[in-house]
Amino acid sequence: MTDLFLESSHWAILSGIEGNLTAYKAVLDDIYQQAIPVDAMYILGDVVGLHPQCSELLAQLRSPQSGELTPQICSGWWEEQCLNLHGLGPDPQGLALKEQYGDEVFEILYKAVPREDVEWLRSLDFGFLELDNLLIHGSTVSCDDELTPDTSPSVLLDRLIRADANQLFCGRSGFAFEYCFESGNIASKVTTLEGKETPISQSLKPRKVVGVGSVGRTPNQAHYCLYFPNTNNVEFRSISY
């Protein structure tokens, strides 16, 4: 039964639209042109940003047209900054935003996201555990946790084990990458106060961290990925628009 379900499953996973409606529409066109129909779409945060199309994008995401996929959306770094500006986040002074983008973006972001959408942003999930996959903006550590192909393997593995997931899909870095742990083992030993020594041998089952790329960050070039749960294959898509 599970195999029957998985066989037909085909996911589109994207992140980092950052208000860029044009890029999002280009990705949607590509999704709807897939030979194997996509039956689930996940957006791993950063739907809002400084782009002037932000409010139009939010309207489309919140009310997909008839026949369109309804995306599962989780919160990202830009959503957290937006909530901060409204006194609803953990950093009400917006120090992280100021540090990375300067004072001038406060007003732009504040105006880009209509007040009526702020409560909706607040209701977004932190991430999704679907099958044995964690779909999240950063990691379970925080939405600011930036995982890249250059992140230490021990850190990436830690993020997988913390979440008890075999695959971790993330978007914070904006990079598109597939980081596969193929095998591994550690021999260790615990010695207690009583002098008892317990050997522990642990092997690593295959696991992976996938950066899904960014839809809206790079001008005229959108990245996202397709995922086939049945085969565990990831296909990266690069769309010019």
Place this chain on the structure above:
Amino acid sequence: MKIAVLSCIHGNLEALETVLNDIEAQGCDRIICLGDLVGYGPYPNEVVDRIRSLDIPTVQGCWDEDIVEGLNACECSYPSLLAEKRGLRAHEWTNQVVRDDVREYLAQLPLSLRVSLREGNLCFVHGSPNSQHEYLMPELDSFIALERVLSSQADVLFCGHTHIPYVRSLDDANISISVKQIHPKSSQSTPIKQSLSTPIKRLVNAGSVGEPRHGRPNATYVIYDSQNEAVGLREIPYDYKKTCAAIIEQGLPKIFAWRLSQGLEFAEQADDPQHLCQR
């Protein structure tokens, strides 16, 4: 060089004095403390005074932080809900009795200390390199244990917080990796194979001087000998009944005296011993 590492004194002056005597008898050259000087026990000011009088390098524990910052507990600060309720009562009492200078001292404690020796690098933290509140239990996933040691950039990572001493040696770690990165102008890329292997690393938990949870009331600490890289787990009997009596005299919950006399409190059994702090 012999380094004595102690942790989790928790206002238990009687236990501290006995351990200090043992450290001297063992001929240790240095002492390092992994924090939690206060909380639960009846002598928080006196313990801090004693540590300061000996100029013992100390990292900030979760209790030290909470007395400075106000309670900063997440779900992993206490091993169970019952332990959390009792911890809150201990916090209120300790918060009332600590002197201002003690609070200032606790506030300036670092989160980690390092000692570089010819024989290797040592790092000292209270809970883990991530957080004072994270429990590194002896049965922790090997790969996570390795990550914690690697993130400290040490060969030996000393921690406390669990109140149960142990040594975890991590040998022969090998991980095979394949990395594929997609470049901005392309959706094609060839995976690059890599492998990671690490030399032997160790995780050493110093146990607890003043509030042991290994099933006996004795104080525990560790001695690290840098010459042969040996770790000795020490268990030191002391007159715990004196501390138990002082706990009751000071008006602290009697359960703390009972718990101290047992070296264990059933409510202290972690609901989820594998829980990892998400901070």
